Amino acid sequence: QQQVKQSPQSLIVQKGGISIINCAYENTAFDYFPWYQQFPGKGPALLIAIRPDVSEKKEGRFTISFNKSAKQFSLHIMDSQPGDSATYFCAARVLNTPLVFGKGTRLSVIA
Amino acid sequence: EAEVAQSPRYKITEKSQAVAFWCDPISGHATLYWYRQILGQGPELLVQFQDESVVDDSQLPKDRFSAERLKGVDSTLKIQPAELGDSAMYLCASSFNRDAEAFFGQGTRLTVV
Numbered sequence: 698q699q700q701v702k703q704s705p706q707s708l709i710v711q712k713g714g715i716s717i718i719n720c721a722y723e724n725t726a727f728d729y730f731p732w733y734q735q736f737p738g739k740g741p742a743l744l745i746a747i748r749p750d751v752s753e754k755k756e757g758r759f760t761i762s763f764n765k766s767a768k769q770f771s772l773h774i775m776d777s778q779p780g781d782s783a784t785y786f787c788a789a790r791v792l793n794t795p796l797v798f799g800k801g802t803r804l805s806v807i808a
Numbered sequence: 809e810a811e812v813a814q815s816p817r818y819k820i821t822e823k824s825q826a827v828a829f830w831c832d833p834i835s836g837h838a839t840l841y842w843y844r845q846i847l848g849q850g851p852e853l854l855v856q857f858q859d860e861s862v863v864d865d866s867q868l869p870k871d872r873f874s875a876e877r878l879k880g881v882d883s884t885l886k887i888q889p890a891e892l893g894d895s896a897m898y899l900c901a902s903s904f905n906r907d908a909e910a911f912f913g914q915g916t917r918l919t920v921v
Contacts (some may be wrong), residue, residue, distance in 0.1 A: 703850075731909065740812075740899050740912035741851065786850050793906040795841055795864060798850030 700724055701789050703799030710806050716774040718802045720787035723768065727789040731796070732761065732772045735784045744785070745772070777806045810834040812913035814900050820919045826888035829916045833881070833902030839863075841910065842875055842885050845897040854898075857883065858906065890920045 702721045710716045720730075731746035747754045747761040747770065754761045760773040774781055784803050788796040813832040821827045833840050838859050843851035854873065856864040859880040868875065872891070877883040887894055897917050901910040 729907075733912075738914075738917075740814075740901075740914045742912065743909055746909065788850075795853045795856050796851075796910060798852070800850050801848070 700797045701787055701799040703787050703802060705802060706800070707803045708805070710774075710777045710804065712777065712779060712806055712808045714777050714806075716772075716777045716781065716804055716806070718772045718785050718787070718804070719769065720771065720789075720799050721767075721769045722789050724789070724791065725768070726791045728792050729790045730761070730763065730770050731788050731790075732759075733786045733788060733798075735786065735801075741786060774804075777804075779806045779808060782806050810911075812900055812902050812911055814898075814913035814916055816916055817914065818917045818919075820921060821890050823892055823920055824889040826886065827890050827918065828884055828886045829898050829900075829918075831883045831885070831900030831902075831913060833883070833900070834911055837902035837904055837911075838880070839903045839906050839908070839910075840877055840883050841901040841903075842883070843899040843901065843912075845899055845915070847896070851899055854885070856906075863906075887918075890918075892920050894918060895920045 732744045733741035734744045735741040758775045763770045784801045787799040790796045840857040842854040845851040855875045857877045875885045897915045899915045901912045903910045
């Protein structure tokens, strides 16, 4: 049973556009929701994370929106650049337990 | 900048052979994870250590996989015998404690032929 469902599987965005990736979860005990960015041949790197006591967190061009009642959270990349082309993973964790990951979204930003 | 070190980066092995991967976490990180990532999928936990103790190995195929972290620092993941379905990226991650953010190494790409 997949604990974190991520969509879309792939995404193509024009340079300068907004990339939006969504994740949904069922376990209401999750208390930490990070997004990871992974380039080919590399390990995942933490991009931004949020805890359920806030509805939005912004770091530069990256924003997490969190909807606790809907059990959904999303990543928004503003002014998307070709260098943002990578695979993005949402994840979630119950306190003191390992992260569980979504299946990933392959983002391509085209000029 | 401190990093999680993994070796080797790439490994090709024949079916039924033994293979081992090594991970050196960020200094001071008590929690260490091994994840397996199949191409096109998200990482899936194999085993979690807190210092030298295994905290969670519920998803580790114990008939062929073993993991150790004898002195609570670096760790080794072993597969014996390797099967074709074991071809994947093996990722090591570490965190200061179980509630802290996890940092991943670059992984070991295993191909079983």
